[in-house]
Amino acid sequence: MEQAKFILQELPCGCAILDVSGSLTYANPALCQLLGSSEPAIRGKSIEAILTIASRIFYQTHFFPLLNLKGEVSEIFMSLKTASGAHIPVMVNAKMSVENEETVYICVFAPVWERQKYEEQLLAARKAQQKAIEENEVLNKLKAQLEVNQYQLDRKISILRERNNEYLQMSKVLMHDMQEPVRKISLFFDALFGNDQPPATPDDQRKINIIRKSIQRLRHMTKSLLDFVQINASDEKINFLDSSLIHQAREEVTKNLPEVNIDIQITDLPPFEGRQSQIRRVFVELIKNALQNTHDERPLSIKVAAVVIQENVYQHQLDKYRYTDHVQIEIRDNGSGFDGQYNSYVFGLFNKIDARSGGAGLGLALCRQIISNHYGTIKAQSELGKGTCITIVLPIRQLAE
Numbered sequence: 001m002e003q004a005k006f007i008l009q010e011l012p013c014g015c016a017i018l019d020v021s022g023s024l025t026y027a028n029p030a031l032c033q034l035l036g037s038s039e040p041a042i043r044g045k046s047i048e049a050i051l052t053i054a055s056r057i058f059y060q061t062h063f064f065p066l067l068n069l070k071g072e073v074s075e076i077f078m079s080l081k082t083a084s085g086a087h088i089p090v091m092v093n094a095k096m097s098v099e100n101e102e103t104v105y106i107c108v109f110a111p112v113w114e115r116q117k118y119e120e121q122l123l124a125a126r127k128a129q130q131k132a133i134e135e136n137e138v139l140n141k142l143k144a145q146l147e148v149n150q151y152q153l154d155r156k157i158s159i160l161r162e163r164n165n166e167y168l169q170m171s172k173v174l175m176h177d178m179q180e181p182v183r184k185i186s187l188f189f190d191a192l193f194g195n196d197q198p199p200a201t202p203d204d205q206r207k208i209n210i211i212r213k214s215i216q217r218l219r220h221m222t223k224s225l226l227d228f229v230q231i232n233a234s235d236e237k238i239n240f241l242d243s244s245l246i247h248q249a250r251e252e253v254t255k256n257l258p259e260v261n262i263d264i265q266i267t268d269l270p271p272f273e274g275r276q277s278q279i280r281r282v283f284v285e286l287i288k289n290a291l292q293n294t295h296d297e298r299p300l301s302i303k304v305a306a307v308v309i310q311e312n313v314y315q316h317q318l319d320k321y322r323y324t325d326h327v328q329i330e331i332r333d334n335g336s337g338f339d340g341q342y343n344s345y346v347f348g349l350f351n352k353i354d355a356r357s358g359g360a361g362l363g364l365a366l367c368r369q370i371i372s373n374h375y376g377t378i379k380a381q382s383e384l385g386k387g388t389c390i391t392i393v394l395p396i397r398q399l400a401e
Contacts, residue, residue, distance in 0.1 A: 014109035249283035
């Protein structure tokens with residue numbers, strides 16, 4: 001054994017001798033230098049004291065059982081732990097030896113710094129490859145989803161084109177095919193029951209008045225429907241709009257009603273994009289609607305306020321999110337209001353809460369269509385006897401940036 005120790009003393013790699021319990025009975029200078037310790041300091045300790053935690057587990061489960069079974073192991077990669085706590089990757093070769101009926105294990109530790117570097121490079125390359133595969137899978141899924149969306153978009157465009165053609169045909173019908181019969185009915189009715197005709201009986205006169213009112217209502221509804229259909233036909237350019245539109249709308253409403261005094265309190269609106277004539281029409285319809293529902297016991301007062309908020313531009317795709325600046329406009333009046341259960345109902349075509357009120361019931365439906373064409377939303381919140389609040393939310397920019 002002494003001769004063996006002398007040979008091990010001069011070897012340029014770390015060497016150690018273990019007894020059958022795994023304790024270090026000898027460590028050569030090269031190993032001590034690797035561990036940053038002295039031979040007396042580590043002699044008698046278990047080899048596990050100079051191994052990292054992972055190498056200890058490997059030593060207990062594989063290295064030592066295999067060494068006892070086969071008498072030797074080769075090219076086993078483990079990590080030594082130095083006195084300072086640093087880790088040293090080594091390749092271990094070990095062999096069982098018997099001298100004077102004493103079994104010992106001779107272990108040789110060769111540092112493999114380059115191998116660790118190569119392993120790290122291989123691991124990094126494998127991670128990069130896996131990431132590329134995953135990204136490719138994501139791209140393939142996105143491509144498939146894009147194709148589905150394009151297919152659905154194409155179908156919706158086809159449907160929209162059909163609806164647009166139907167609107168154009170309806171516009172033609174409203175402009176001529178319906179207005180001309182109404183005009184003729186009114187013309188010949190006046191010829192039959194004009195002022196130069198003999199006075200009718202009270203019952204006949206009542207019937208004549210009903211027919212005249214029905215003709216006027218039919219004319220008004222035809223004109224309103226034509227207005228509703230043609231609102232989308234405008235090719236007006238998009239511009240930045242501001243509070244002046246509300247003042248213009250007020251002047252337009254009160255122009256033919258000089259006796260009406262509307263108290264409108266307007267805060268400055270942040271500039272937002274839109275089609276000027278259409279957005280002004282929205283304010284006109286909302287002011288007219290407030291006038292039609294003025295409370296009997298107090299003068300009409302309208303307050304307009306606006307703030308900039310963040311809203312999701314996706315209104316129908318619930319799994320998509322992209323928040324951008326929107327303007328939220330509140331038009332609040334102190335009119336008669338209505339039951340809150342009709343908050344959505346009032347935006348439908350010809351939906352009127354009070355059948356005796358003027359108008360065809362298309363004003364709020366027209367507002368909803370215009371706001372929808374500007375990628376916005378409009379909602380009503382009302383309380384009977386206290387007034388109504390109309391909330392409009394519009395994107396600051398109409399075109400995506």
